[in-house]
Amino acid sequence: MAAPPGFAISPDGLRLAVQVRQAEPESNSYCQALLVFDLRHPAAPIVTVMMSDELARSETTLYGMNGFPSGNARPLTPQWSPNGKRLAFIQRSHGHDGLFVVPSAGGRAIPVARPTANVLSFSWVAGGKELRFETDAPLRQAEARLVEQGREGYRYDDRFWMLAEPVPFTRGEVGTEHFRVAVSATGEWGTPEPISPEPSREDSDHAWVEMDKQPLFAFRSRVHVAVGGTPIPCQFETCENAGGAWWSSRGREVVFLRREGFASSRTGIYRWRPGGSAPPLRIAETDDALTGCSLVLDTLLCGRERSASPRDIVAIDSRSGRTRQLVDLNPEWRDVAPARITRLHWTNRFGIPAIGDLVLPKHLPAGARLPLVVVQYETRGFLRGGTGDEYPIRAMTASGFAVLSISRPLDYNTWLARRGESVDQKDLMEHWTDRQSAHDSLLKALGEVRSRVPLDLDHLAITGLSDGASTATYALIHSRMFSLALLSTCCEDPGVTTSAIGPAYEEMQQEYHYPLPWQEHRESWLEMSPAMNAQRICARIQVQAADREARMALSSVKVLREAGVPIEMYVFPDEYHVKWQPAHRAAIYRRNLYTLREWHSGPPMPCFSSRLAP
DSSP: OOSOOSEEEOTTSSEEEEEEEEEETTTTEEEEEEEEEESSOTTSOOEEEEOOSBOOEEEEEETTEEEEEEEEEOOOOOEEOTTSSEEEEEEEETTEEEEEEEETTOOOOEEEEOOSSOEEEEEEEGGGTEEEEEEOHHHHHHHHHHHHHGGGOOOOSTTOBTTTBSSOOOBSOOOOEEEEEEBOTTSOBOOOEEEOOOOOOOOSOEEEEEEOSOSTTOOOEEEEEEETTEEEEOOSGGGBSEEEEEEETTTTEEEEEEEESGGGOEEEEEEEOTTSSSOOEEEEEESSEEEEEEEETTEEEEEEEETTEEEEEEEEETTTOOEEEEEOSOGGGGGSOOOEEEEEEEEOTTSOEEEEEEEEOSOOOTTOOEEEEEEOSOOSSOOSSTTTTOSOHHHHHHTTOEEEEEOOOOOHHHHHHHTTOOOOHHHHHHTTHHHHHHHHHHHHHHHHHHTTSOEEEEEEEEEESTHHHHHHHHHHHHOSOOSEEEESSOOOOHHHHTTSSOHHHHHHHHHTTOOOSGGGOHHHHTTTOTGGGGGGOOSEEEEEEEHHHHGGGHHHHHHHHHTTOOEEEEEETTOOSSOOOHHHHHHHHHHHHHHHHHHHHSOOOGGGGGOOOO
């Protein structure tokens, strides 16, 4: 909920700028543009500034490793100059994320910073006569030094994460560089000059969200404010599980969002006046997923996704809670036939609630039993293709499949911690209790579906990326519900996961009390490893993996094939955990749909005659 918004309102509040993209599978690129909407006249032509077709991708620091790559698009937000005449924005060009400026009425985008590093952040200063920006040049310089080290061979140590790159990452604090660039009276931009970073100051009253330090494993976020320089945590229960908080300068109040309701599936919008005894006042509640929100005067501006509708931009009145649409980013979606979606609720045997969305084909033949595909593992927001977006839900229902999109239940240790119960992490990992919880939640979800529609029990399929793939393979080991598994990653083979990723991953496993060394905990790993259970698995398996992650599956694929399990793996070059190339995503869509149709048209697997009913 607190992600960068991706859009910006002009200083006079009359225009909205947003950066958008559309995948182009044939050219394996992206059509990207900066759009400016006139909020007073919705029918007015949209100002369109075409951008580079290169995708700016997110990087992060993971387990101390800098510049950890991702296939996820980097969230980018344009910024208006104070007089509203110009827009500054980041776009990727020639391999780096540079800073550009364009007239807000349209025209040619001018590069004001095309560094040999990525621009991380920027802001207008001096009344719009100057831009200041920050780059990751020190990180890129450190990476260049690593390339030179490679001429002598790299020492294998905790800089390696072999599921991301076969070369080491930099570790530790590397810093950033700061620059200023000024515009002349004639509109010409000068040469960027290095400057010292200004110390961050928060002199005014403000609000934010941070995690409680105790209890451990609870991961409970809370609203905080600073009033007159004094930090104050909000102690009301309704200030917990917050996703974003903003100080309202008009009313000396805080507006914030929080996850609430059954399985935290709803979003509540609240107002709170710090210093008083009154609890926060809820002004609205919704099933919609709100992202990238910001407060402008008394109006909360958010990206909104609904189960049946892709993202639009809305304004929410922080006094009345009324919502109105500002911009429809996907007007062509109005012509798409509405989906048949039912929100389901259930609780597993551990007492943990979860939700799912049952999506049915438009036409249901009388008396027909439907094949079902389970898609994981977050169902809030627009129902695209599950986490990683590789399993197109609407295309599957159009092919006659029922689809159950499920959200994973809260981690079991987090559930215990939030209830004030003690957490023995070592015992939970030894018995894979959280995985048991996710599996039981899956069973309960299938029971909810069976109570509503007749299912073809010979044709239940499960899909998954990452944690979703672990849920899928656990289900193949511990049940015979699914005769097809479509996976984006594979598999929990202890001989690989405990040794072939890198020392940093091994350290993480030790920290979280994985049952190690695995040779001394064979009974524990027998609960998780498909390879160790190859003779028990009765399902067809298809893996479509990123090249960087395919090595994790090699041992399992070999053992499963030797046991007679029909398994195929496809490997996509230059990909990451979340696949970013449009041509690859389209190919994955097509192959998954083809495999589903072929599987459904064929007879049940012979071993299914002895299966246990779900």
